[in-house]
Amino acid sequence: MKSIRDVIHGTIQVDEKLIERECFQRLRYITQNGMAFMVYPSMRHTRFEHSLGTFHLTQKLRDKIKSDVDFNKISKLALYHDIGHLPFSHTFEYGINLLKFINSEKYKEFFDKLSKNFEGKPQLKFHEMVGVYVLQNFMGENDLAQLMINVYTGRIVTDEDKIAKLLINSKTIDTDRLDYLQRDSYYSGAKFGIINVDRLIEVMELDVQKPAYVFPKKAVDDIEHFILGRFxxxxxxxxxxxxxxxxxxxxxxxxxxxxxxxITVDHITEHEKFIEFTDDFVLNKIKELKYRDDIGMRRIYEAIIKRKKYLKAQLFDQDALMFNSIIEDYGNEIYSKVGEYKGKFVFGANKIETSLDDIYIKENDRVSVSANENLYIVKAQAPRYKVCIGVADKDTANDISKYFQEKFNIQLTFRV
Incomplete structure (x- = not known):
């Protein structure tokens, strides 16, 4: 399992000039998994080492590519693919989503400033938009920024685009996922993500024209392990x-x-402010403003800094599916309540599913069949819906329970 040791412990060879760059170095202070360390204390690893791991695994696939593309450029994108992540990674994007309901003008300001270089409405996640901005404006990597745009919008034109998307953002078995599953499994202590990456890399072929990962039938167990492990x-x-x-x-x-x-858009668009814009910046602001009851920061401080837990209610299966459908129709109203209760009421609704897109199984030397069409591959047959609702105190629990019961006929049971 040499590659796992290399990836987890950082024994990876990278051009020092690539990793000395300030914008990349700041990823040392951006937690990869947001607030997961509050439950799994060892999950303190950052976007920095994950980016090194993604680069490393991309390099290991170099010999699989039968094309004259500039592979060094693709490897650089693997290294810098998360360059746009902001404090607490995806958690920052939860905040941006909520900002839409708390202050729509500020929300628009952020997106307008970051999207001015895109034609039409950019089909990028927020951190991807920031990544493009950083590559263009702070690092002078215009060609790499364009490759990032093509990869993350699916605007595939050249073989270089196809290969970069397949290796870094295929949505199934790319090097990004191969790295973070091993890394997060190791640091959390959960065993689901311990996958045999060496085996997968050894037996896979890359079809640039589809583009797709092609595996022999003997690798079906390994593919299942990966797909179900991620699920x-x-x-x-x-x-x-x-x-x-x-x-x-x-x-x-x-x-x-x-x-x-x-926090202003200048923290993203001004170089010096961006370099200092890390997890610690946000935590220090919460500490500074802990007496601001008018915005609910005291209770936020107690939850995050002093670990005073919220009461929680969970919905599963059909109840969670129903909640997800309610969000589609009443999302504005429910998200607005988070602001109304000053963060004493929060919720998250998730749909978890497996995908076999971009994976093909060889039937013989000439024919390969999409794994989605292979009835013998074990995968989760239906999505799993999960809803978690948190409230700061019993009074809020009573209010929120009453609201969901009367409005949607959903019964919530809160417990510690």
Whole structure:
């Protein structure tokens, strides 16, 4: 399992000039899994080492590519693919989503400033938009920024685009996922993500024209292990109910810090401010403002800094599916309540599912069949829906329970 040791412990050869760059170095201070460390204390690893691991695994696939593309450019994208992550990674994006309901003008300001270089409406996640901005404006990597745009929007034109998307953002078995599953499994202690990466890399072929990963039938067990391992890591770790609640609490804190002007778009678009814009910046702001009851920061401080837990209610199966459908129709109203209760009420709704896109199984030397069409591959047959609702105290629990019962006929049971 040499590659796992290399990836986890960092014995990876990278051009020092690539990793000395300031914008990349700041990823040392961006937690990879948001607030997961509140439940899994060892999950303190950062976007920095994950980026090194993704680069390392991409390099290991170099010999699989039968094309004359500039592989060094693709490897650089693997290294810098998360360059746009902001404090607490995806948790910051929960805050941006909530900002839409707390202060729509500030929300628009952030997106307008970051999307001015895109034609039409950018089909990118927020951290991907930031990544493009950083590559263009702070690092002078315009060609790499364009490759990032193509990869993350699916605007595939050249073989270089196809290969980069397949290796870094295929949505199934790319090097990004191969790294973070091993890393997060190791640091959380959960065993679901312990996959045999050496075996997968050894037996796979890369079809640039489809583009797709092609495996022999003898690798079916390894593919199943990967697909189901990822499914269970999301179900048990990434979407763990307490992790979800802490993510949403921090999301509210971030949205409110933007609302009151403590975080501005300049923290992203001005180089010096961007370099200092890390997890510690947000935590220090929460500590500074802990007496601001008017914005609910005291309770946020108690939850995040002093670990005073929220009460939680969980919905599964049909109840969670129904909640997800309610969000589609009443999302504005429910998200607005998070602001109304100043973060004393938060929620997260997740749909967890498996995908076999971009994976093919060789039937013989000439024919390969999409894994989605292979009835013998074991996968989760239906999505798993999970909803976690957190409240700061019993009074809020009573209010929220009454609201969901009367409005939607959903019964909530809160417990510690």
């Amino acid at each position: 269970h890591m999301y179900s048990s770790v990434y979407n763990h109910c307490v992790v979800e609640i802490y993510n949403q609490i921090m999301g509210y804190a971030i949205a409110k810090l933007i609302d009151i002007g403590e």
